Amino acid sequence: MDGTLVDTEPYWFAAETELVESFGGTWGHEDALGLIGSGLWESAAVFRDLGVALDDDAIVERLTAGVRAQFARHGAPWRPGARELLEALRAAGVPTALVTMSIRSMADDVVSAIGFDAFDAIVTGDAVERPKPFPDPYLEGARLLGVDIAACVAIEDSRHGVASGVASGALTLGVPNIVPLDGSGAHALWPTLAGRGVEDLAALLADRAGARA
Known part of the structure; x- marks a missing residue:
């Protein structure tokens, strides 16, 4: 879905950046690339290692809420074809x-x-x-x-x-x-x-x- 049907990867990058920075950390393009295609609960460990003081379910919920908000605001960026x-x-x-x-x-x-x-x-x-x-x-x-x-x-x-x-x-x-x-x-x-x-x-x-x- 993400990246194949719709190009929501920029939405995920924005949500990830906001999450990490809200706990005083930094998140860059290369960091985001490393998570593309990964399971959300498996990715949660990466954010906790960067100082995000939330449990796995809360991390998944916050990231998803951030992406869904952008999707509602900007619409579906369909991939070509x-x-x-x-x-x-x-x-x-x-x-x-x-x-x-x-x-x-x-x-x-x-x-x-x-x-x-x-x-x-x-x-x-x-x-x-x-x-x-x-x-x-x-x-x-x-x-x-x-x-x-x-x-x-x-x-x-x-x-x-x-x-x-x-x-x-x-x-x-x-x-x-x-x-x-x-x-x-x-x-x-x-x-x-x-x-x-x-x-x-x-x-x-x-x-x-x-x-x-």
Whole structure:
């Protein structure tokens, strides 16, 4: 979601900066890059090490509230081609799941802004025991859809996300946003989703099937 469907990473950076600075610390661009794609509860330890005197749940709640406030104020910054590809998949009857390490309230904000019935299932960071880069989130998405994970394409913008998708057995497509994905292990890399359609994703699956055969 964050960085693949919507470019909310600047919202997260602002919320992280406000949180750390409110406890007298400093937070920079490189710090923020290190957390992209991580689970929120796992990230909480980083903030506590920087002097944020809150428990994990309070850190997650405060960060999410900050991002949601910016989302409400500035709207959904859609990534190029992402919403259009999602709409094309829905029109073609392809089952889709949103697999994000944001919590459910944040995911609901994004989904409600899409403007059409976008997902058959939603997996969030507060609904899985092990976050990305573990395979659990994508395996749960496939389970909820009732499909074989090997027939799925996971679209990711982060290294943690790519690792999760690959470990799950999904064909994992990297579409970099802020973090480069060269050498990440993604099965394919596209510079953008703009101009891509259902047939392009189907071709990735067909190529993998052919290679295995």
